[in-house]
Amino acid sequence: MSVATYFRLAWAGFVLAREGAFSLAEDQPIPPAAKFLVKCARIIEKRAVRKTGRVDRLANGLTRLGPTYVKFGQLLATRADIVGIGVASDLSKLQDAMPPFDEKLVPGLLRQALGDKVDQLKDISPPIAAASIAQVHRAKLVDPDGREQDVAVKLLRPGIRARFKSDLDGLYALARVAERFVPNAGRFNGKRVVDALARSAQLEMDLRMEAAAISELADNCADDDRFALPHIHWSHTARSVLTTSWIDAIPVREVEALDKAGIDRPKLAETLIQSFLRQAIRDGYFHADMHPGNLFADPKTGGIIAVDLGIMGRIGKAERRFLAEILYGFIARDYKRIAQLHFDIGYVPPDQSVDDFAQALRAIGEPLVGRAADEISMAKVLGQLLETTEVFNMSARPELVLLQKNMVLVEGTARILDPRFNMWHAAEPIVGEWVRRQVGPLGRLELAKEGLDEALSLARRLPKLADSAERVLTRIERDQTRSEKREGLVMALKWGGLIALVLAIVVLGLNIMDRF
Structure with a gap:
């Protein structure tokens, strides 16, 4: 772990301590050494945070640390088996909302992502919503025939991938330490939790994946009454940009x-x-x-x-x-x-x-x-x-x-x-x-069909499986024959070497006797 990672972890600990997040651990069944560290951390706690509830304490700390920690808090909200029901409930209220980035950067980011197609986007508004990974703008999309339609343009924050990568290094280290002190460690794999965060963030930071999700869910729900999704403009969608119809x-x-x-x-x-x-x-x-x-x-x-x-x-x-x-x-x-x-x-x-x-x-x-x-x-x-x-x-x-x-x-x-x-x-x-x-009967038929499909699939694969098995057996027999031959050669060499050694001793003895 790099020195920079240690500094980021130290800063995270300082921010959480100042916001009073460590108060959540006071009543938990943690080892004495961990309790001592919690008491030390609470020394630098803000006086003002003692007047706030647990939700504000933990949520404020994670929000101050930035998007990666907000996402991590939201993920922990799903793990009541680890952090407890009360803390999980608090974390579930954590809002994925951040100040927007400078809107002056928007034209350049859009051109970098869309090339000349960005010229078809007009009247791009200031950000109307900003989250940890991206923000949304309203715009008008002008098609080649001159027709206009209102669209929503979602744009990734600049530098967000590098920020997540550096923060994740620290979270992996933190997870290893936490597993030593968190109760029920047998039910919790800290690395797995951070893996899940990394995987989720990787998907969220490719807006083409979100476009594909909208498309798949729309197909699934095409016949469902009273549930709808926005339409995707694929021509104006890229890894860092997602353009959809505007929702009134x-x-x-x-x-x-x-x-x-x-x-x-x-x-x-x-x-x-x-x-x-x-x-x-x-x-x-x-x-x-x-x-x-x-x-x-x-x-x-x-x-x-x-x-x-x-x-x-x-x-x-x-x-x-x-x-x-x-x-x-x-x-x-x-x-x-x-x-x-x-x-x-x-x-x-x-x-x-x-x-x-x-x-x-x-x-x-x-x-x-x-x-x-x-x-x-x-x-x-x-x-x-x-x-x-x-x-x-x-x-x-x-x-x-x-x-x-x-x-x-x-x-x-x-x-x-x-x-x-x-x-x-x-x-x-x-x-x-x-x-x-x-x-019911239909469900049993479906289960039977699934079993039959698996059996038919296995039957279709049997000839290939038999060929593969025959090749494996042939290879094993060939290897065994080679091994037996090798073992025979080794034995022959051993006996030959022994006989040669005996003969050499006999010859040497005879020569010595001849000299006397």
């Missing part, structure tokens, strides 16, 4: 504007939840950053328009079945089924008790029965589930991390639209249909 819609957080437009907010919340669940359960590919700033209400349709698809989630069919049956199990209060699923998919070690795990799940689900809709929080249920699985030595599942985070975001957004929203009731039609399809 109302941000979902502007409740008064929604009411003035006559939009049915409870219906909009239901559309949001069901759209997300269709993406996750039906398609296995979902928008993984559904916070209110990325969601708009279309006054024409009363539906949802989603933007900023830099972070996407993808889960396999086995995980989709698992998710659907878990949700449906809580809805139907079938705790034994939920417990058995954890064991069947290998999430909980076989040396644990299914019945005991079912009992623990019942302790989570039963308090929900009979409660008002506004009192039922899926976020809390997920947090309790993480705590319970920790007791039963369940390993953290990276493939479900973004899904868990986004379910919390979606629920929070839905409750902005409708404070009495019942997420479980809205989820039942989507989840129930999937479960009934999977466990």
Whole structure:
């Protein structure tokens, strides 16, 4: 690790200490040496931060450190099994918002990315939104026929790739140190968390990947009512620039504007939840950053328009079945089924008790029965589930991390639209249909078809496999024959050398005798 990396880590520690972030560790089960270091760090804490809550303390520190640390904080928000439910909840409120960079740089950056095509972009506005990696401008796109249309132009921050690379070096070093002091280190691989951040950032910093994500999700949701995405202008999209159609819609957080437009907010919340669940359960590919700033209400349709698809989630069919049956199990209060699923998919070690795990799940689900809709929080249920699985030595599942985070975001957004929203009731039609399809005759036929397809694929590969096996066996036999010949030659040489040595001794003895 370079000297510069050490300096960056020292600066990060100083900023976090000044903002009071280390106060979060005081009540944690950490070794005495770590507790002493925390007390030392709190000496330089600002007096003003003692009056603020934990959210402000940690969020302010990460925001001051820049985009990499903001992204890292958002990623840790998905790991309640490591940082605890309270801290994860605080971090989930961390906003990915930064001051915009100098707009005088925009024309040069656009020309560098688009070449002469930049001349078709007119009336580029000052930045209307700025995040850690990119910022957005409004502009007019003039086609060769002179027709104009409003577009949104997303532009990467200058130097952001180099900034992320240098910060990631420090985070890797920090992760190695943290693993020595963070409880439950067996369930947490610090390097894996930073790997996930590096991978996510790499994808986010290539805006062509976001364009492809919009395209794929639009294809998946083409027949879905009341859910839409912006149109991509591929001719004006490059690695550092993304150009899409401009969205004339109302941000979902502007409740008064929604009411003035006559939009049915409870219906909009239901559309949001069901759209997300269709993406996750039906398609296995979902928008993984559904916070209110990325969601708009279309006054024409009363539906949802989603933007900023830099972070996407993808889960396999086995995980989709698992998710659907878990949700449906809580809805139907079938705790034994939920417990058995954890064991069947290998999430909980076989040396644990299914019945005991079912009992623990019942302790989570039963308090929900009979409660008002506004009192039922899926976020809390997920947090309790993480705590319970920790007791039963369940390993953290990276493939479900973004899904868990986004379910919390979606629920929070839905409750902005409708404070009495019942997420479980809205989820039942989507989840129930999937479960009934999977466990019913059609689902069994699909499973049988998958098995048959695998068998046919194996059958088609058998001749090649047989040829490969024959070549391997021939090579082994040839190598064995060579080895046997080599061993025979070695033995012959050994015996020949021994005989030669004996003969030499005899000859030498005879010569000596002749001399006497």
